[in-house]
Amino acid sequence: MEKIPRRRQAYLYIQQRILSGDLSAGSQVSELALAKELGMSRMPVREAIRQLEVEGLVRQVPRFGTIVHSLDRAEMAELYEVREALESHTAESVAGRLTDEDLQMLSLLCKRLLQVGRQLQESTQKTFDPKLLQSFLAADMGFHMVILRAGGNRRMMKIVADLRVLSRIFATQREPHDLKIVVNVYRFHRRILRQLKNGNTQKARYWMQEHIRASRRLALESFDRRQALGEAKAAMPLALPQDLLEELNQLEAGEANKR
Template sequence: MRNSDPNPDLPQGQDAYRRLLLEIRAGALKPGDRLLEVELAGRLGISRTPVREAIRQLEADGLVVHVPRVGAAVRGLDPGEVTELYEMRGVLEGTAARLAARAASDVERDELAAINAEMAAALGDPARMYELNRQFHAALLDAARNRYLARSVAGLQKTLLLLGPTTLEGEERARGAIEEHAEVLAALDARDELAAEQAMRRHVAAAHAVRLRQFRSRPADDVPD
């Protein structure tokens, strides 16, 4: 199924926005794909008005742009922008790890370790790995106890959705991520703020390297202008 199931508890505009976000993350909607109100309304089973609201919200998020003579389309990222995103992610999440090394409770550290153990058990299941990885990074951010940092990370994560499916689909990268998480956890347990920040920066750099390899391997027709 191309889109997620509808959520009847949400207003149609918000639900359409949620479903389109999921399609962008899954790679079902790719950079350059047009967002046609009539086609989306028919596929999502709703009227054009909530679809229009969803497109406007995606545009406000910077995930959709208006292309001359084309209309609304999913925004593309070039390799330079990808590098800038991961550089900023390293700064923000490295800071989160440093703050968590100072502030995380025993319960929070245990939760992080449990999530990483679940990731190890979920090897071979990319969807589950993605969700557990999301939980790990969210729990670490919560443990940092800085609401302004959390807001900055949330904005960055929306732009990262444009990169499509998780890098954890490959087993080698998935195993590497689990080991890198373990290094962060060891630094948290030691209350070593510098080591925690450095471990997280290495983790982000490893993910960045995989993304760049993905870009180099894409067909020329798939590379955004």
């Protein structure tokens, strides 16, 4: 097996620490400390940090150094607008031409959402524990990833990978998820899947747009509530499911190999 370049190792390590919340928004990123943790020189770590800066995960602050970027309200809204444009177009383009394997996977991911909802309903909890939350995120993100991958537009996939649209949205600090959110996501996914199966391009596009717009409204309402209450009190760091993070990285690596 080919050895992963040191710059790539450093990139994946720092990226995972950011998306898991281990390196939280606003915290300083120490090039020297990371190099020591990884047991490598500062050069590959510096190159990895530059790549993360291009992707918007970190930023340079004069007289302070590199810090983990924190999305403001406008940036969060922009990310959802990018998702809406890319994913609604993809849903329209793949409607009626998905493989049986893709359709089976989408159907399975819908069932997983339903299972998560039932588990929450049967429990004594009103909101997700970390394990159930990860199951929800994996099923939700997986559904969108299958559709994006089926589109086959390498440039579009590269844009999604570079901007980390999906990962930034799901790694953003949010309020606890509840049964209502699961039910809403499940219903949207079933509607989208139905139109993809039927080959109704316009309705597939419409329901994907409505789904992302509804998610955007919830995210912005949550952001506003957190600001009113104080970020530290209402925030809840969420990790990006590892398997989906790897898929995003594979998209990027595959595109890089073609250049």
